[in-house]
Every structure is written in C-alpha cells, then in structure tokens.
Amino acid sequence: MRIFEIAAFAVRGLTANKMRSGLTTLGILIGVASVILLIAVGNGASSAVQQSIAGLGTNILTISPQRAQPGSTAKPLTTADAAALVGQDSPDVRYASPVVSAQATAGYGDTTHDIGQFVGSDPRYFDTTNSAVAQGNLFSDNDVQQARKVVVIGSTVATQLFPGIDPIGKSMLVNNIPFTVVGVLAAKGSSGLQDADDLAVAPLTTTQNALTGYGSLTQIVVQARSADALPDAQAQVTTILNGRHKIAGTADYRILSQDQLLTARTATTETFTVLLASVAAISLLVGGIGITNIMLVTVTERIREIGIRKAVGAPRSSILGQFLIEATLLSLFGGALGVAAGVIGSRFTIAGIQPVLVPSSVLLAFAVSALIGLFFGSYPASRAAKLRPIEALRHE
Amino acid sequence: MSPVIEVRDLRKTYGSGDTAVHALRGLDLTVQKGEYIAIMGASGSGKSTLLNILGCLDVPSGGKYLLDGIDTGEFDEEQLSLLRNRKIGFVFQSFNLVPRTTALANVELPLVYAGVRRAQRRERALAALDLVGLADRTHHRPNELSGGQQQRVAIARALVTSPAIVLADEPTGNLDTDSSREVLGILDRLNASGRTVVLITHEDEVAAHAMRTVRVVDGRVAGVLV
Ligand SMILES: Nc1ncnc2c1ncn2[C@@H]1O[C@H](COP(=O)(O)OP(=O)(O)OP(=O)(O)O)[C@@H](O)[C@H]1O
Ligand SMILES: [Mg+2]
Numbered sequence: 001m002r003i004f005e006i007a008a009f010a011v012r013g014l015t016a017n018k019m020r021s022g023l024t025t026l027g028i029l030i031g032v033a034s035v036i037l038l039i040a041v042g043n044g045a046s047s048a049v050q051q052s053i054a055g056l057g058t059n060i061l062t063i064s065p066q067r068a069q070p071g072s073t074a075k076p077l078t079t080a081d082a083a084a085l086v087g088q089d090s091p092d093v094r095y096a097s098p099v100v101s102a103q104a105t106a107g108y109g110d111t112t113h114d115i116g117q118f119v120g121s122d123p124r125y126f127d128t129t130n131s132a133v134a135q136g137n138l139f140s141d142n143d144v145q146q147a148r149k150v151v152v153i154g155s156t157v158a159t160q161l162f163p164g165i166d167p168i169g170k171s172m173l174v175n176n177i178p179f180t181v182v183g184v185l186a187a188k189g190s191s192g193l194q195d196a197d198d199l200a201v202a203p204l205t206t207t208q209n210a211l212t213g214y215g216s217l218t219q220i221v222v223q224a225r226s227a228d229a230l231p232d233a234q235a236q237v238t239t240i241l242n243g244r245h246k247i248a249g250t251a252d253y254r255i256l257s258q259d260q261l262l263t264a265r266t267a268t269t270e271t272f273t274v275l276l277a278s279v280a281a282i283s284l285l286v287g288g289i290g291i292t293n294i295m296l297v298t299v300t301e302r303i304r305e306i307g308i309r310k311a312v313g314a315p316r317s318s319i320l321g322q323f324l325i326e327a328t329l330l331s332l333f334g335g336a337l338g339v340a341a342g343v344i345g346s347r348f349t350i351a352g353i354q355p356v357l358v359p360s361s362v363l364l365a366f367a368v369s370a371l372i373g374l375f376f377g378s379y380p381a382s383r384a385a386k387l388r389p390i391e392a393l394r395h396e
Numbered sequence: 397m398s399p400v401i402e403v404r405d406l407r408k409t410y411g412s413g414d415t416a417v418h419a420l421r422g423l424d425l426t427v428q429k430g431e432y433i434a435i436m437g438a439s440g441s442g443k444s445t446l447l448n449i450l451g452c453l454d455v456p457s458g459g460k461y462l463l464d465g466i467d468t469g470e471f472d473e474e475q476l477s478l479l480r481n482r483k484i485g486f487v488f489q490s491f492n493l494v495p496r497t498t499a500l501a502n503v504e505l506p507l508v509y510a511g512v513r514r515a516q517r518r519e520r521a522l523a524a525l526d527l528v529g530l531a532d533r534t535h536h537r538p539n540e541l542s543g544g545q546q547q548r549v550a551i552a553r554a555l556v557t558s559p560a561i562v563l564a565d566e567p568t569g570n571l572d573t574d575s576s577r578e579v580l581g582i583l584d585r586l587n588a589s590g591r592t593v594v595l596i597t598h599e600d601e602v603a604a605h606a607m608r609t610v611r612v613v614d615g616r617v618a619g620v621l622v
Binding site: 310391 | 448452453455473477479480486492493497501506508
C-alpha cells in the first residue's frame with residue numbers, strides 16, 4: 001500500500017463528485033477572498049484618511065516672528081533665513097518657502113472681491129501646501145527673480161471675479177495694481193471656517209514691492225521630508241534659526257508643528273488599525289465557519305464509504321491519508337483561487353474606497369483557511385476511521 | 397479437520413441499562429473448513445449481529461471467537477483490518493459498493509489495500525468479474541447497474557482476494573428469482589472450490605444450497621438441521 005495509491009484514491013474521490021468538490025472549493029474560495037478583500041477595503045479606507053490628512057499638511061512647520069522680550073531686539077524673519085533652512089544641516093527639511101501675506105481687494109471690470117488671503121511666496125509654496133494647478137500655469141522662480149506681476153488665483157476668486165470667463169491671461173487689479181492671472185488652483189474645499197480656495201498667490205518679490213514692503217516675512221513654511229521626520233526637521237530648523245538669530249533665551253520666532261493634526265492622524269490610524277483587525281478577525285471567523293461546515297458535511301456524507309473501505313480491509317492509516325490528501329488538495333486549490341479572486345477584486349473600487357492589498361493578509365487568509373480546511377477535512381474522517389466498520393456502515 | 401470458525405458463548409449487547417438489547421446470549425457455533433452453512437431465524441434473532449462479528453466488522457461483548465484457531469479478541473485494529481482483507485469476503489444485503497466508482501475499481505479495492513501491483517490487480521479483478529458474469533460491465537458505476545448486477549459486483553469484490561471464508565448476509569434478499577439463482581450459483585461454485593461459505597437467509601430454497609442449516613432463536617443456536 002503505497003502513498004501513491006492513496007493519493008490516487010484521493011484524486012478519484014475528488015473527481016468522482018465534482019459538485020461536492022466544487023462547492024467545497026467555493027466555500028474556501030469565498031472565505032479566503034472575503035478576508036483578503038475586507039482587509040484591503042479597510043486598509044484602503046485607512047490610507048484614504050491618511051492621504052486626506054497629508055493633504056492638509058502634516059509634514060509642515062510654520063515659522064512666524066514673535067514679539068521680542070523686553071531688553072532684547074527681535075530680528076525679523078528674512079528671505080535669507082528661509083534660504084538657510086534648506087541645506088546640509090537640515091537633512092529632514094525638503095523646502096522652506098518665505099511667505100508674506102496681505103489683505104487685498106481684487107477687481108476685474110466692474111467686479112470687485114476681497115481676497116481672503118493674498119500670499120507672496122516662491123513656487124515651492126504650491127507644493128508645500130499641496131496646491132495643484134487646474135488651469136494655466138504656476139509662476140516660476142524666474143518670475144520671482146524678475147518680480148513679474150503675475151498671480152495664481154484660487155477657485156473662489158476665479159468664480160467671484162471671472163464668472164463664465166476664462167481668467168487666464170486677464171489683467172486683475174490688486175489694490176489697483178494690475179496683475180496678470182497665469183493660473184487657477186484646483187479647488188480644495190473649505191477646512192473648517194476658512195475657505196482654502198479664497199486666495200491669490202503671487203511671487204514674493206512682487207508682493208513685497210506692490211503690497212507689503214520689505215519688512216519681516218509673515219511666515220516661513222517648511223516642508224519636512226515626511227510626517228514622521230517632522231520632529232527631526234523641527235529640531236534642525238530650531239538649531240539653524242537660533243544660530244542665525246543668536247538666541248540664548250527665548251526665541252524671537254515661533255514654530256508651529258501642527259501637533260493637533262499629527263495627533264489626529266495618529267488617532268485615526270489607530271482606530272483604523274483596530275477596525276482592520278476586527279474586520280479581519282470577523283471575516284476569518286465567518287470564512288472559517290463556512291469551510292468547517294462544508295468540510296463536515298462532506299466527510300459525514302462519506303462515513304459509509306469509510307465503512308466500506310474498512311470492511312474490505314483498509315487500515316486506518318490509509319483512510320486517514322486519503323482524506324488528508326483530499327482535504328489538502330481542496331484547501332490549496334480553493335485557497336489559491338480565493339487569493340486570485342481577492343487580488344483581482346481589490347483592483348475595483350468598492351463603496352467608493354479603493355482597496356489596498358495587505359500582503360500579510362493574503363498569507364494569513366490562505367494559511368488560516370487551508371489549516372481550517374485541512375483540520376475539518378481530516379479530523380472527522382480520522383474519527384470515522386476509528387469507528388468499527390459496522391458502525392461506519394450504519395451511519396446515516 | 398480443524399474448525400475454521402469456532403464461537404464459544406458469544407454475547408453481544410447493544411446499548412446499556414434499561415434500553416440494552418441482548419442480541420446474542422451465549423451462542424456456540426463451529427464451522428469446519430469447506431463447509432457451506434445457512435443461518436436462519438426470525439427477524440431480530442441476532443443473525444446479522446453474529447455474521448458481523450464473524451466478519452470482524454464488529455466485536456462481541458463477551459465470549460470467544462476463534463478464527464483458524466486464533467482468538468480474534470487479542471487482535472488489534474491493524475491486525476483485524478488485515479484479517480478482513482486476507483481471510484474474509486463479506487457480501488452485504490445492501491451491496492455496499494463505493495458510489496460513483498466503476499465496478500472494476502470496486503472489485504480492485506481489497507487488492508489495493510492488500511498491496512497488489514496494478515497490472516496484477518486489474519487481471520484478478522477482471523477474472524473475478526468474469527466469474528460472476530459481468531465481464532461486459534466493468535466500467536459501469538453502481539447506479540448504472542441492476543440490483544442483481546450490483547450484488548454480483550459485491551460478490552466479485554468478496555472473492556477477488558481468494559478469502560478462506562465468504563460471509564453473505566441475505567445476499568439474495570433484494571433480488572428477484574433469476575438474479576437469486578445466479579448469485580447462489582456463484583456461491584455454490586465458490587464452495588465447490590474449497591471456500592467456507594456462511595450465508596444468512598429467510599428462504600428454504602436458498603438454505604437448501606447449504607450443507608446444513610443453523611437456526612438462531614433469541615441470540616442462541618436452537619438446533620442444527622442436517
Ligand atoms: N446497532 C444496533 N443498536 C441497537 N440495537 C441493535 C443494533 N443492531 C441490531 N440491534 C438489535 O439487535 C437485535 C438483533 O439484530 P440483528 O440485526 O442481528 O437481527 P437479524 O436476525 O439479522 O434480523 P433480520 O432478519 O431482520 O435481519 C435486534 O433486536 C435489533 O434491534
Ligand atoms: Mg439481518
């Protein structure tokens with residue numbers, strides 16, 4: 001009695017009843033696929049939230065001037081300060097954009113609009129604030145050097161001043177100084193009370209020339225390499241500025257690290273991790289129960305067959321081997337199909353969420369389902385193999 | 397001549413307490429090698445219970461069963477399966493073929509567990525099927541065969557290992573007269589070739605094929621009619 005013969009019995013057992021084998025495979029397939037897919041959806045939702053938080057700028061530091069302490073003079077934040085923040089001493093800083101901002105009234109034709117925020121900065125500002133251009137172009141470093149009177153406007157400004165008109169190339173008056181509109185930013189929507197789209201951005205030099213003068217910068221906006229690198233970036237920025245401003249005691253500037261957003265991000269991620277884990281646990285449980293069920297039904301139906309085999313002299317080990325191999329083949333086959341279905345399914349958007357596969361979940365689902373299939377495929381069979389032949393034959 | 401089957405004070409009780417059924421109550425039976433025995437008795441008298449124990453499909457609650465002089469009570473599970481495979485051919489009233497499996501594969505089954513090689517297995521299974529007149533039905537599945545044909549496949553399976561003992565529990569119970577005659581003819585020939593045959597029946601015509609009839613009443617042998 002070789003293993004080969006037993007394997008042949010197993011294969012014949014599976015092919016003899018294609019319907020039953022098919023249903024068992026389907027049970028395992030659904031179990032594995034649903035686990036993979038549910039976890040991918042959970043993960044997708046989680047990363048969507050993280051992305052939207054990243055869109056608000058969790059990797060951003062804002063540096064603003066602080067009033068001087070009595071007895072010392074406060075140095076203004078300068079363009080040179082901003083330039084010094086990017087370099088060898090601050091590996092975790094990606095950009096540092098000098099920013100001035102002002103109140104401004106814009107006009108085009110008969111229409112006027114009080115712009116929420118008129119910002120003067122450099123082209124990095126758009127990247128730092130995750131602003132994408134929807135129409136036209138952003139201004140360039142060259143525009144900043146040449147102090148060209150160009151402006152990029154937010155979508156609110158565009159709809160207010162240029163209803164039904166293409167604003168690109170139009171001359172817009174800002175506090176009665178003409179600026180050429182070169183681009184319109186993609187809408188971001190309002191975050192809280194502030195309308196993030198009610199703004200206009202012009203080159204720093206132009207804005208200083210025309211609107212604010214050459215005093216202190218309103219802000220330096222620093223973008224760290226990543227949200228995780230933020231604390232390091234903050235430390236580096238502090239060291240550099242303290243050196244430049246010769247700070248011994250209290251600093252004449254303030255760094256806002258958007259702690260609240262970071263805290264929010266951490267909390268959300270944790271919530272999703274917990275959610276993810278429970279979704280995974282529940283779907284594994286459901287999938288496992290399904291597999292258990294179909295395996296138990298399959299084996300129970302075949303206890304008579306086990307009785308027949310025992311009656312003609314099959315040793316217990318060969319019956320065990322046969323059912324173990326059958327269960328293994330079904331589990332592996334169903335599991336593989338389930339992985340395929342899960343992976344393919346996760347390419348589609350489900351309930352507005354783009355699932356993101358978690359590789360370990362594929363492994364987990366496959367392993368757990370295969371083990372459950374193996375156990376419930378062979379354990380009842382091994383129990384049946386222990387029955388006396390006549391008991392197995394009488395089984396209903 | 398030594399008895400091939402020797403049963404002493406055989407007892408079998410199903411269940412326990414108030415619901416206990418004493419199917420066998422101290423049954424004695426001796427079967428010599430080459431004998432052909434019919435077991436008769438009222439329904440529920442314990443015939444099948446006895447035959448299942450003789451076939452090592454079940455174990456007695458008490459008493460001794462010596463097969464070829466060896467006490468089967470001392471055999472473990474592996475040895476019992478070896479006995480069932482090599483020494484005993486069992487024919488059930490309800491055929492008990494493996495469903496969705498061809499007649500040939502069903503007949504080959506005991507040979508597989510006996511470790512017979514593929515080519516030889518096929519040859520012997522085909523010979524056994526030929527013996528029961530089913531050479532042209534080797535690739536039919538049980539559900540494609542008549543009752544009589546199924547029973548003949550079952551007999552082919554029982555005799556393919558050339559067992560010393562063939563046990564048949566009402567082998568003709570589900571068959572019509574013609575099929576019965578064929579099945580009994582096969583058993584007659586088996587006996588003529590030296591095998592010990594024990595069969596259970598309710599019909600005198602069937603019992604007439606045997607050398608002697610054992611009557612079972614309430615789990616005991618009532619008397620031996622020659
Ligand atoms: N598995 C079992 N559990 C409980 N009682 C059983 C079992 N098998 C048989 N019995 C009882 O044991 C007694 C003998 O049964 P057995 O099947 O040996 O009778 P029998 O002589 O073969 O009858 P028949 O001619 O109807 O086949 C009956 O009373 C039956 O109810
Ligand atoms: Mg009976």
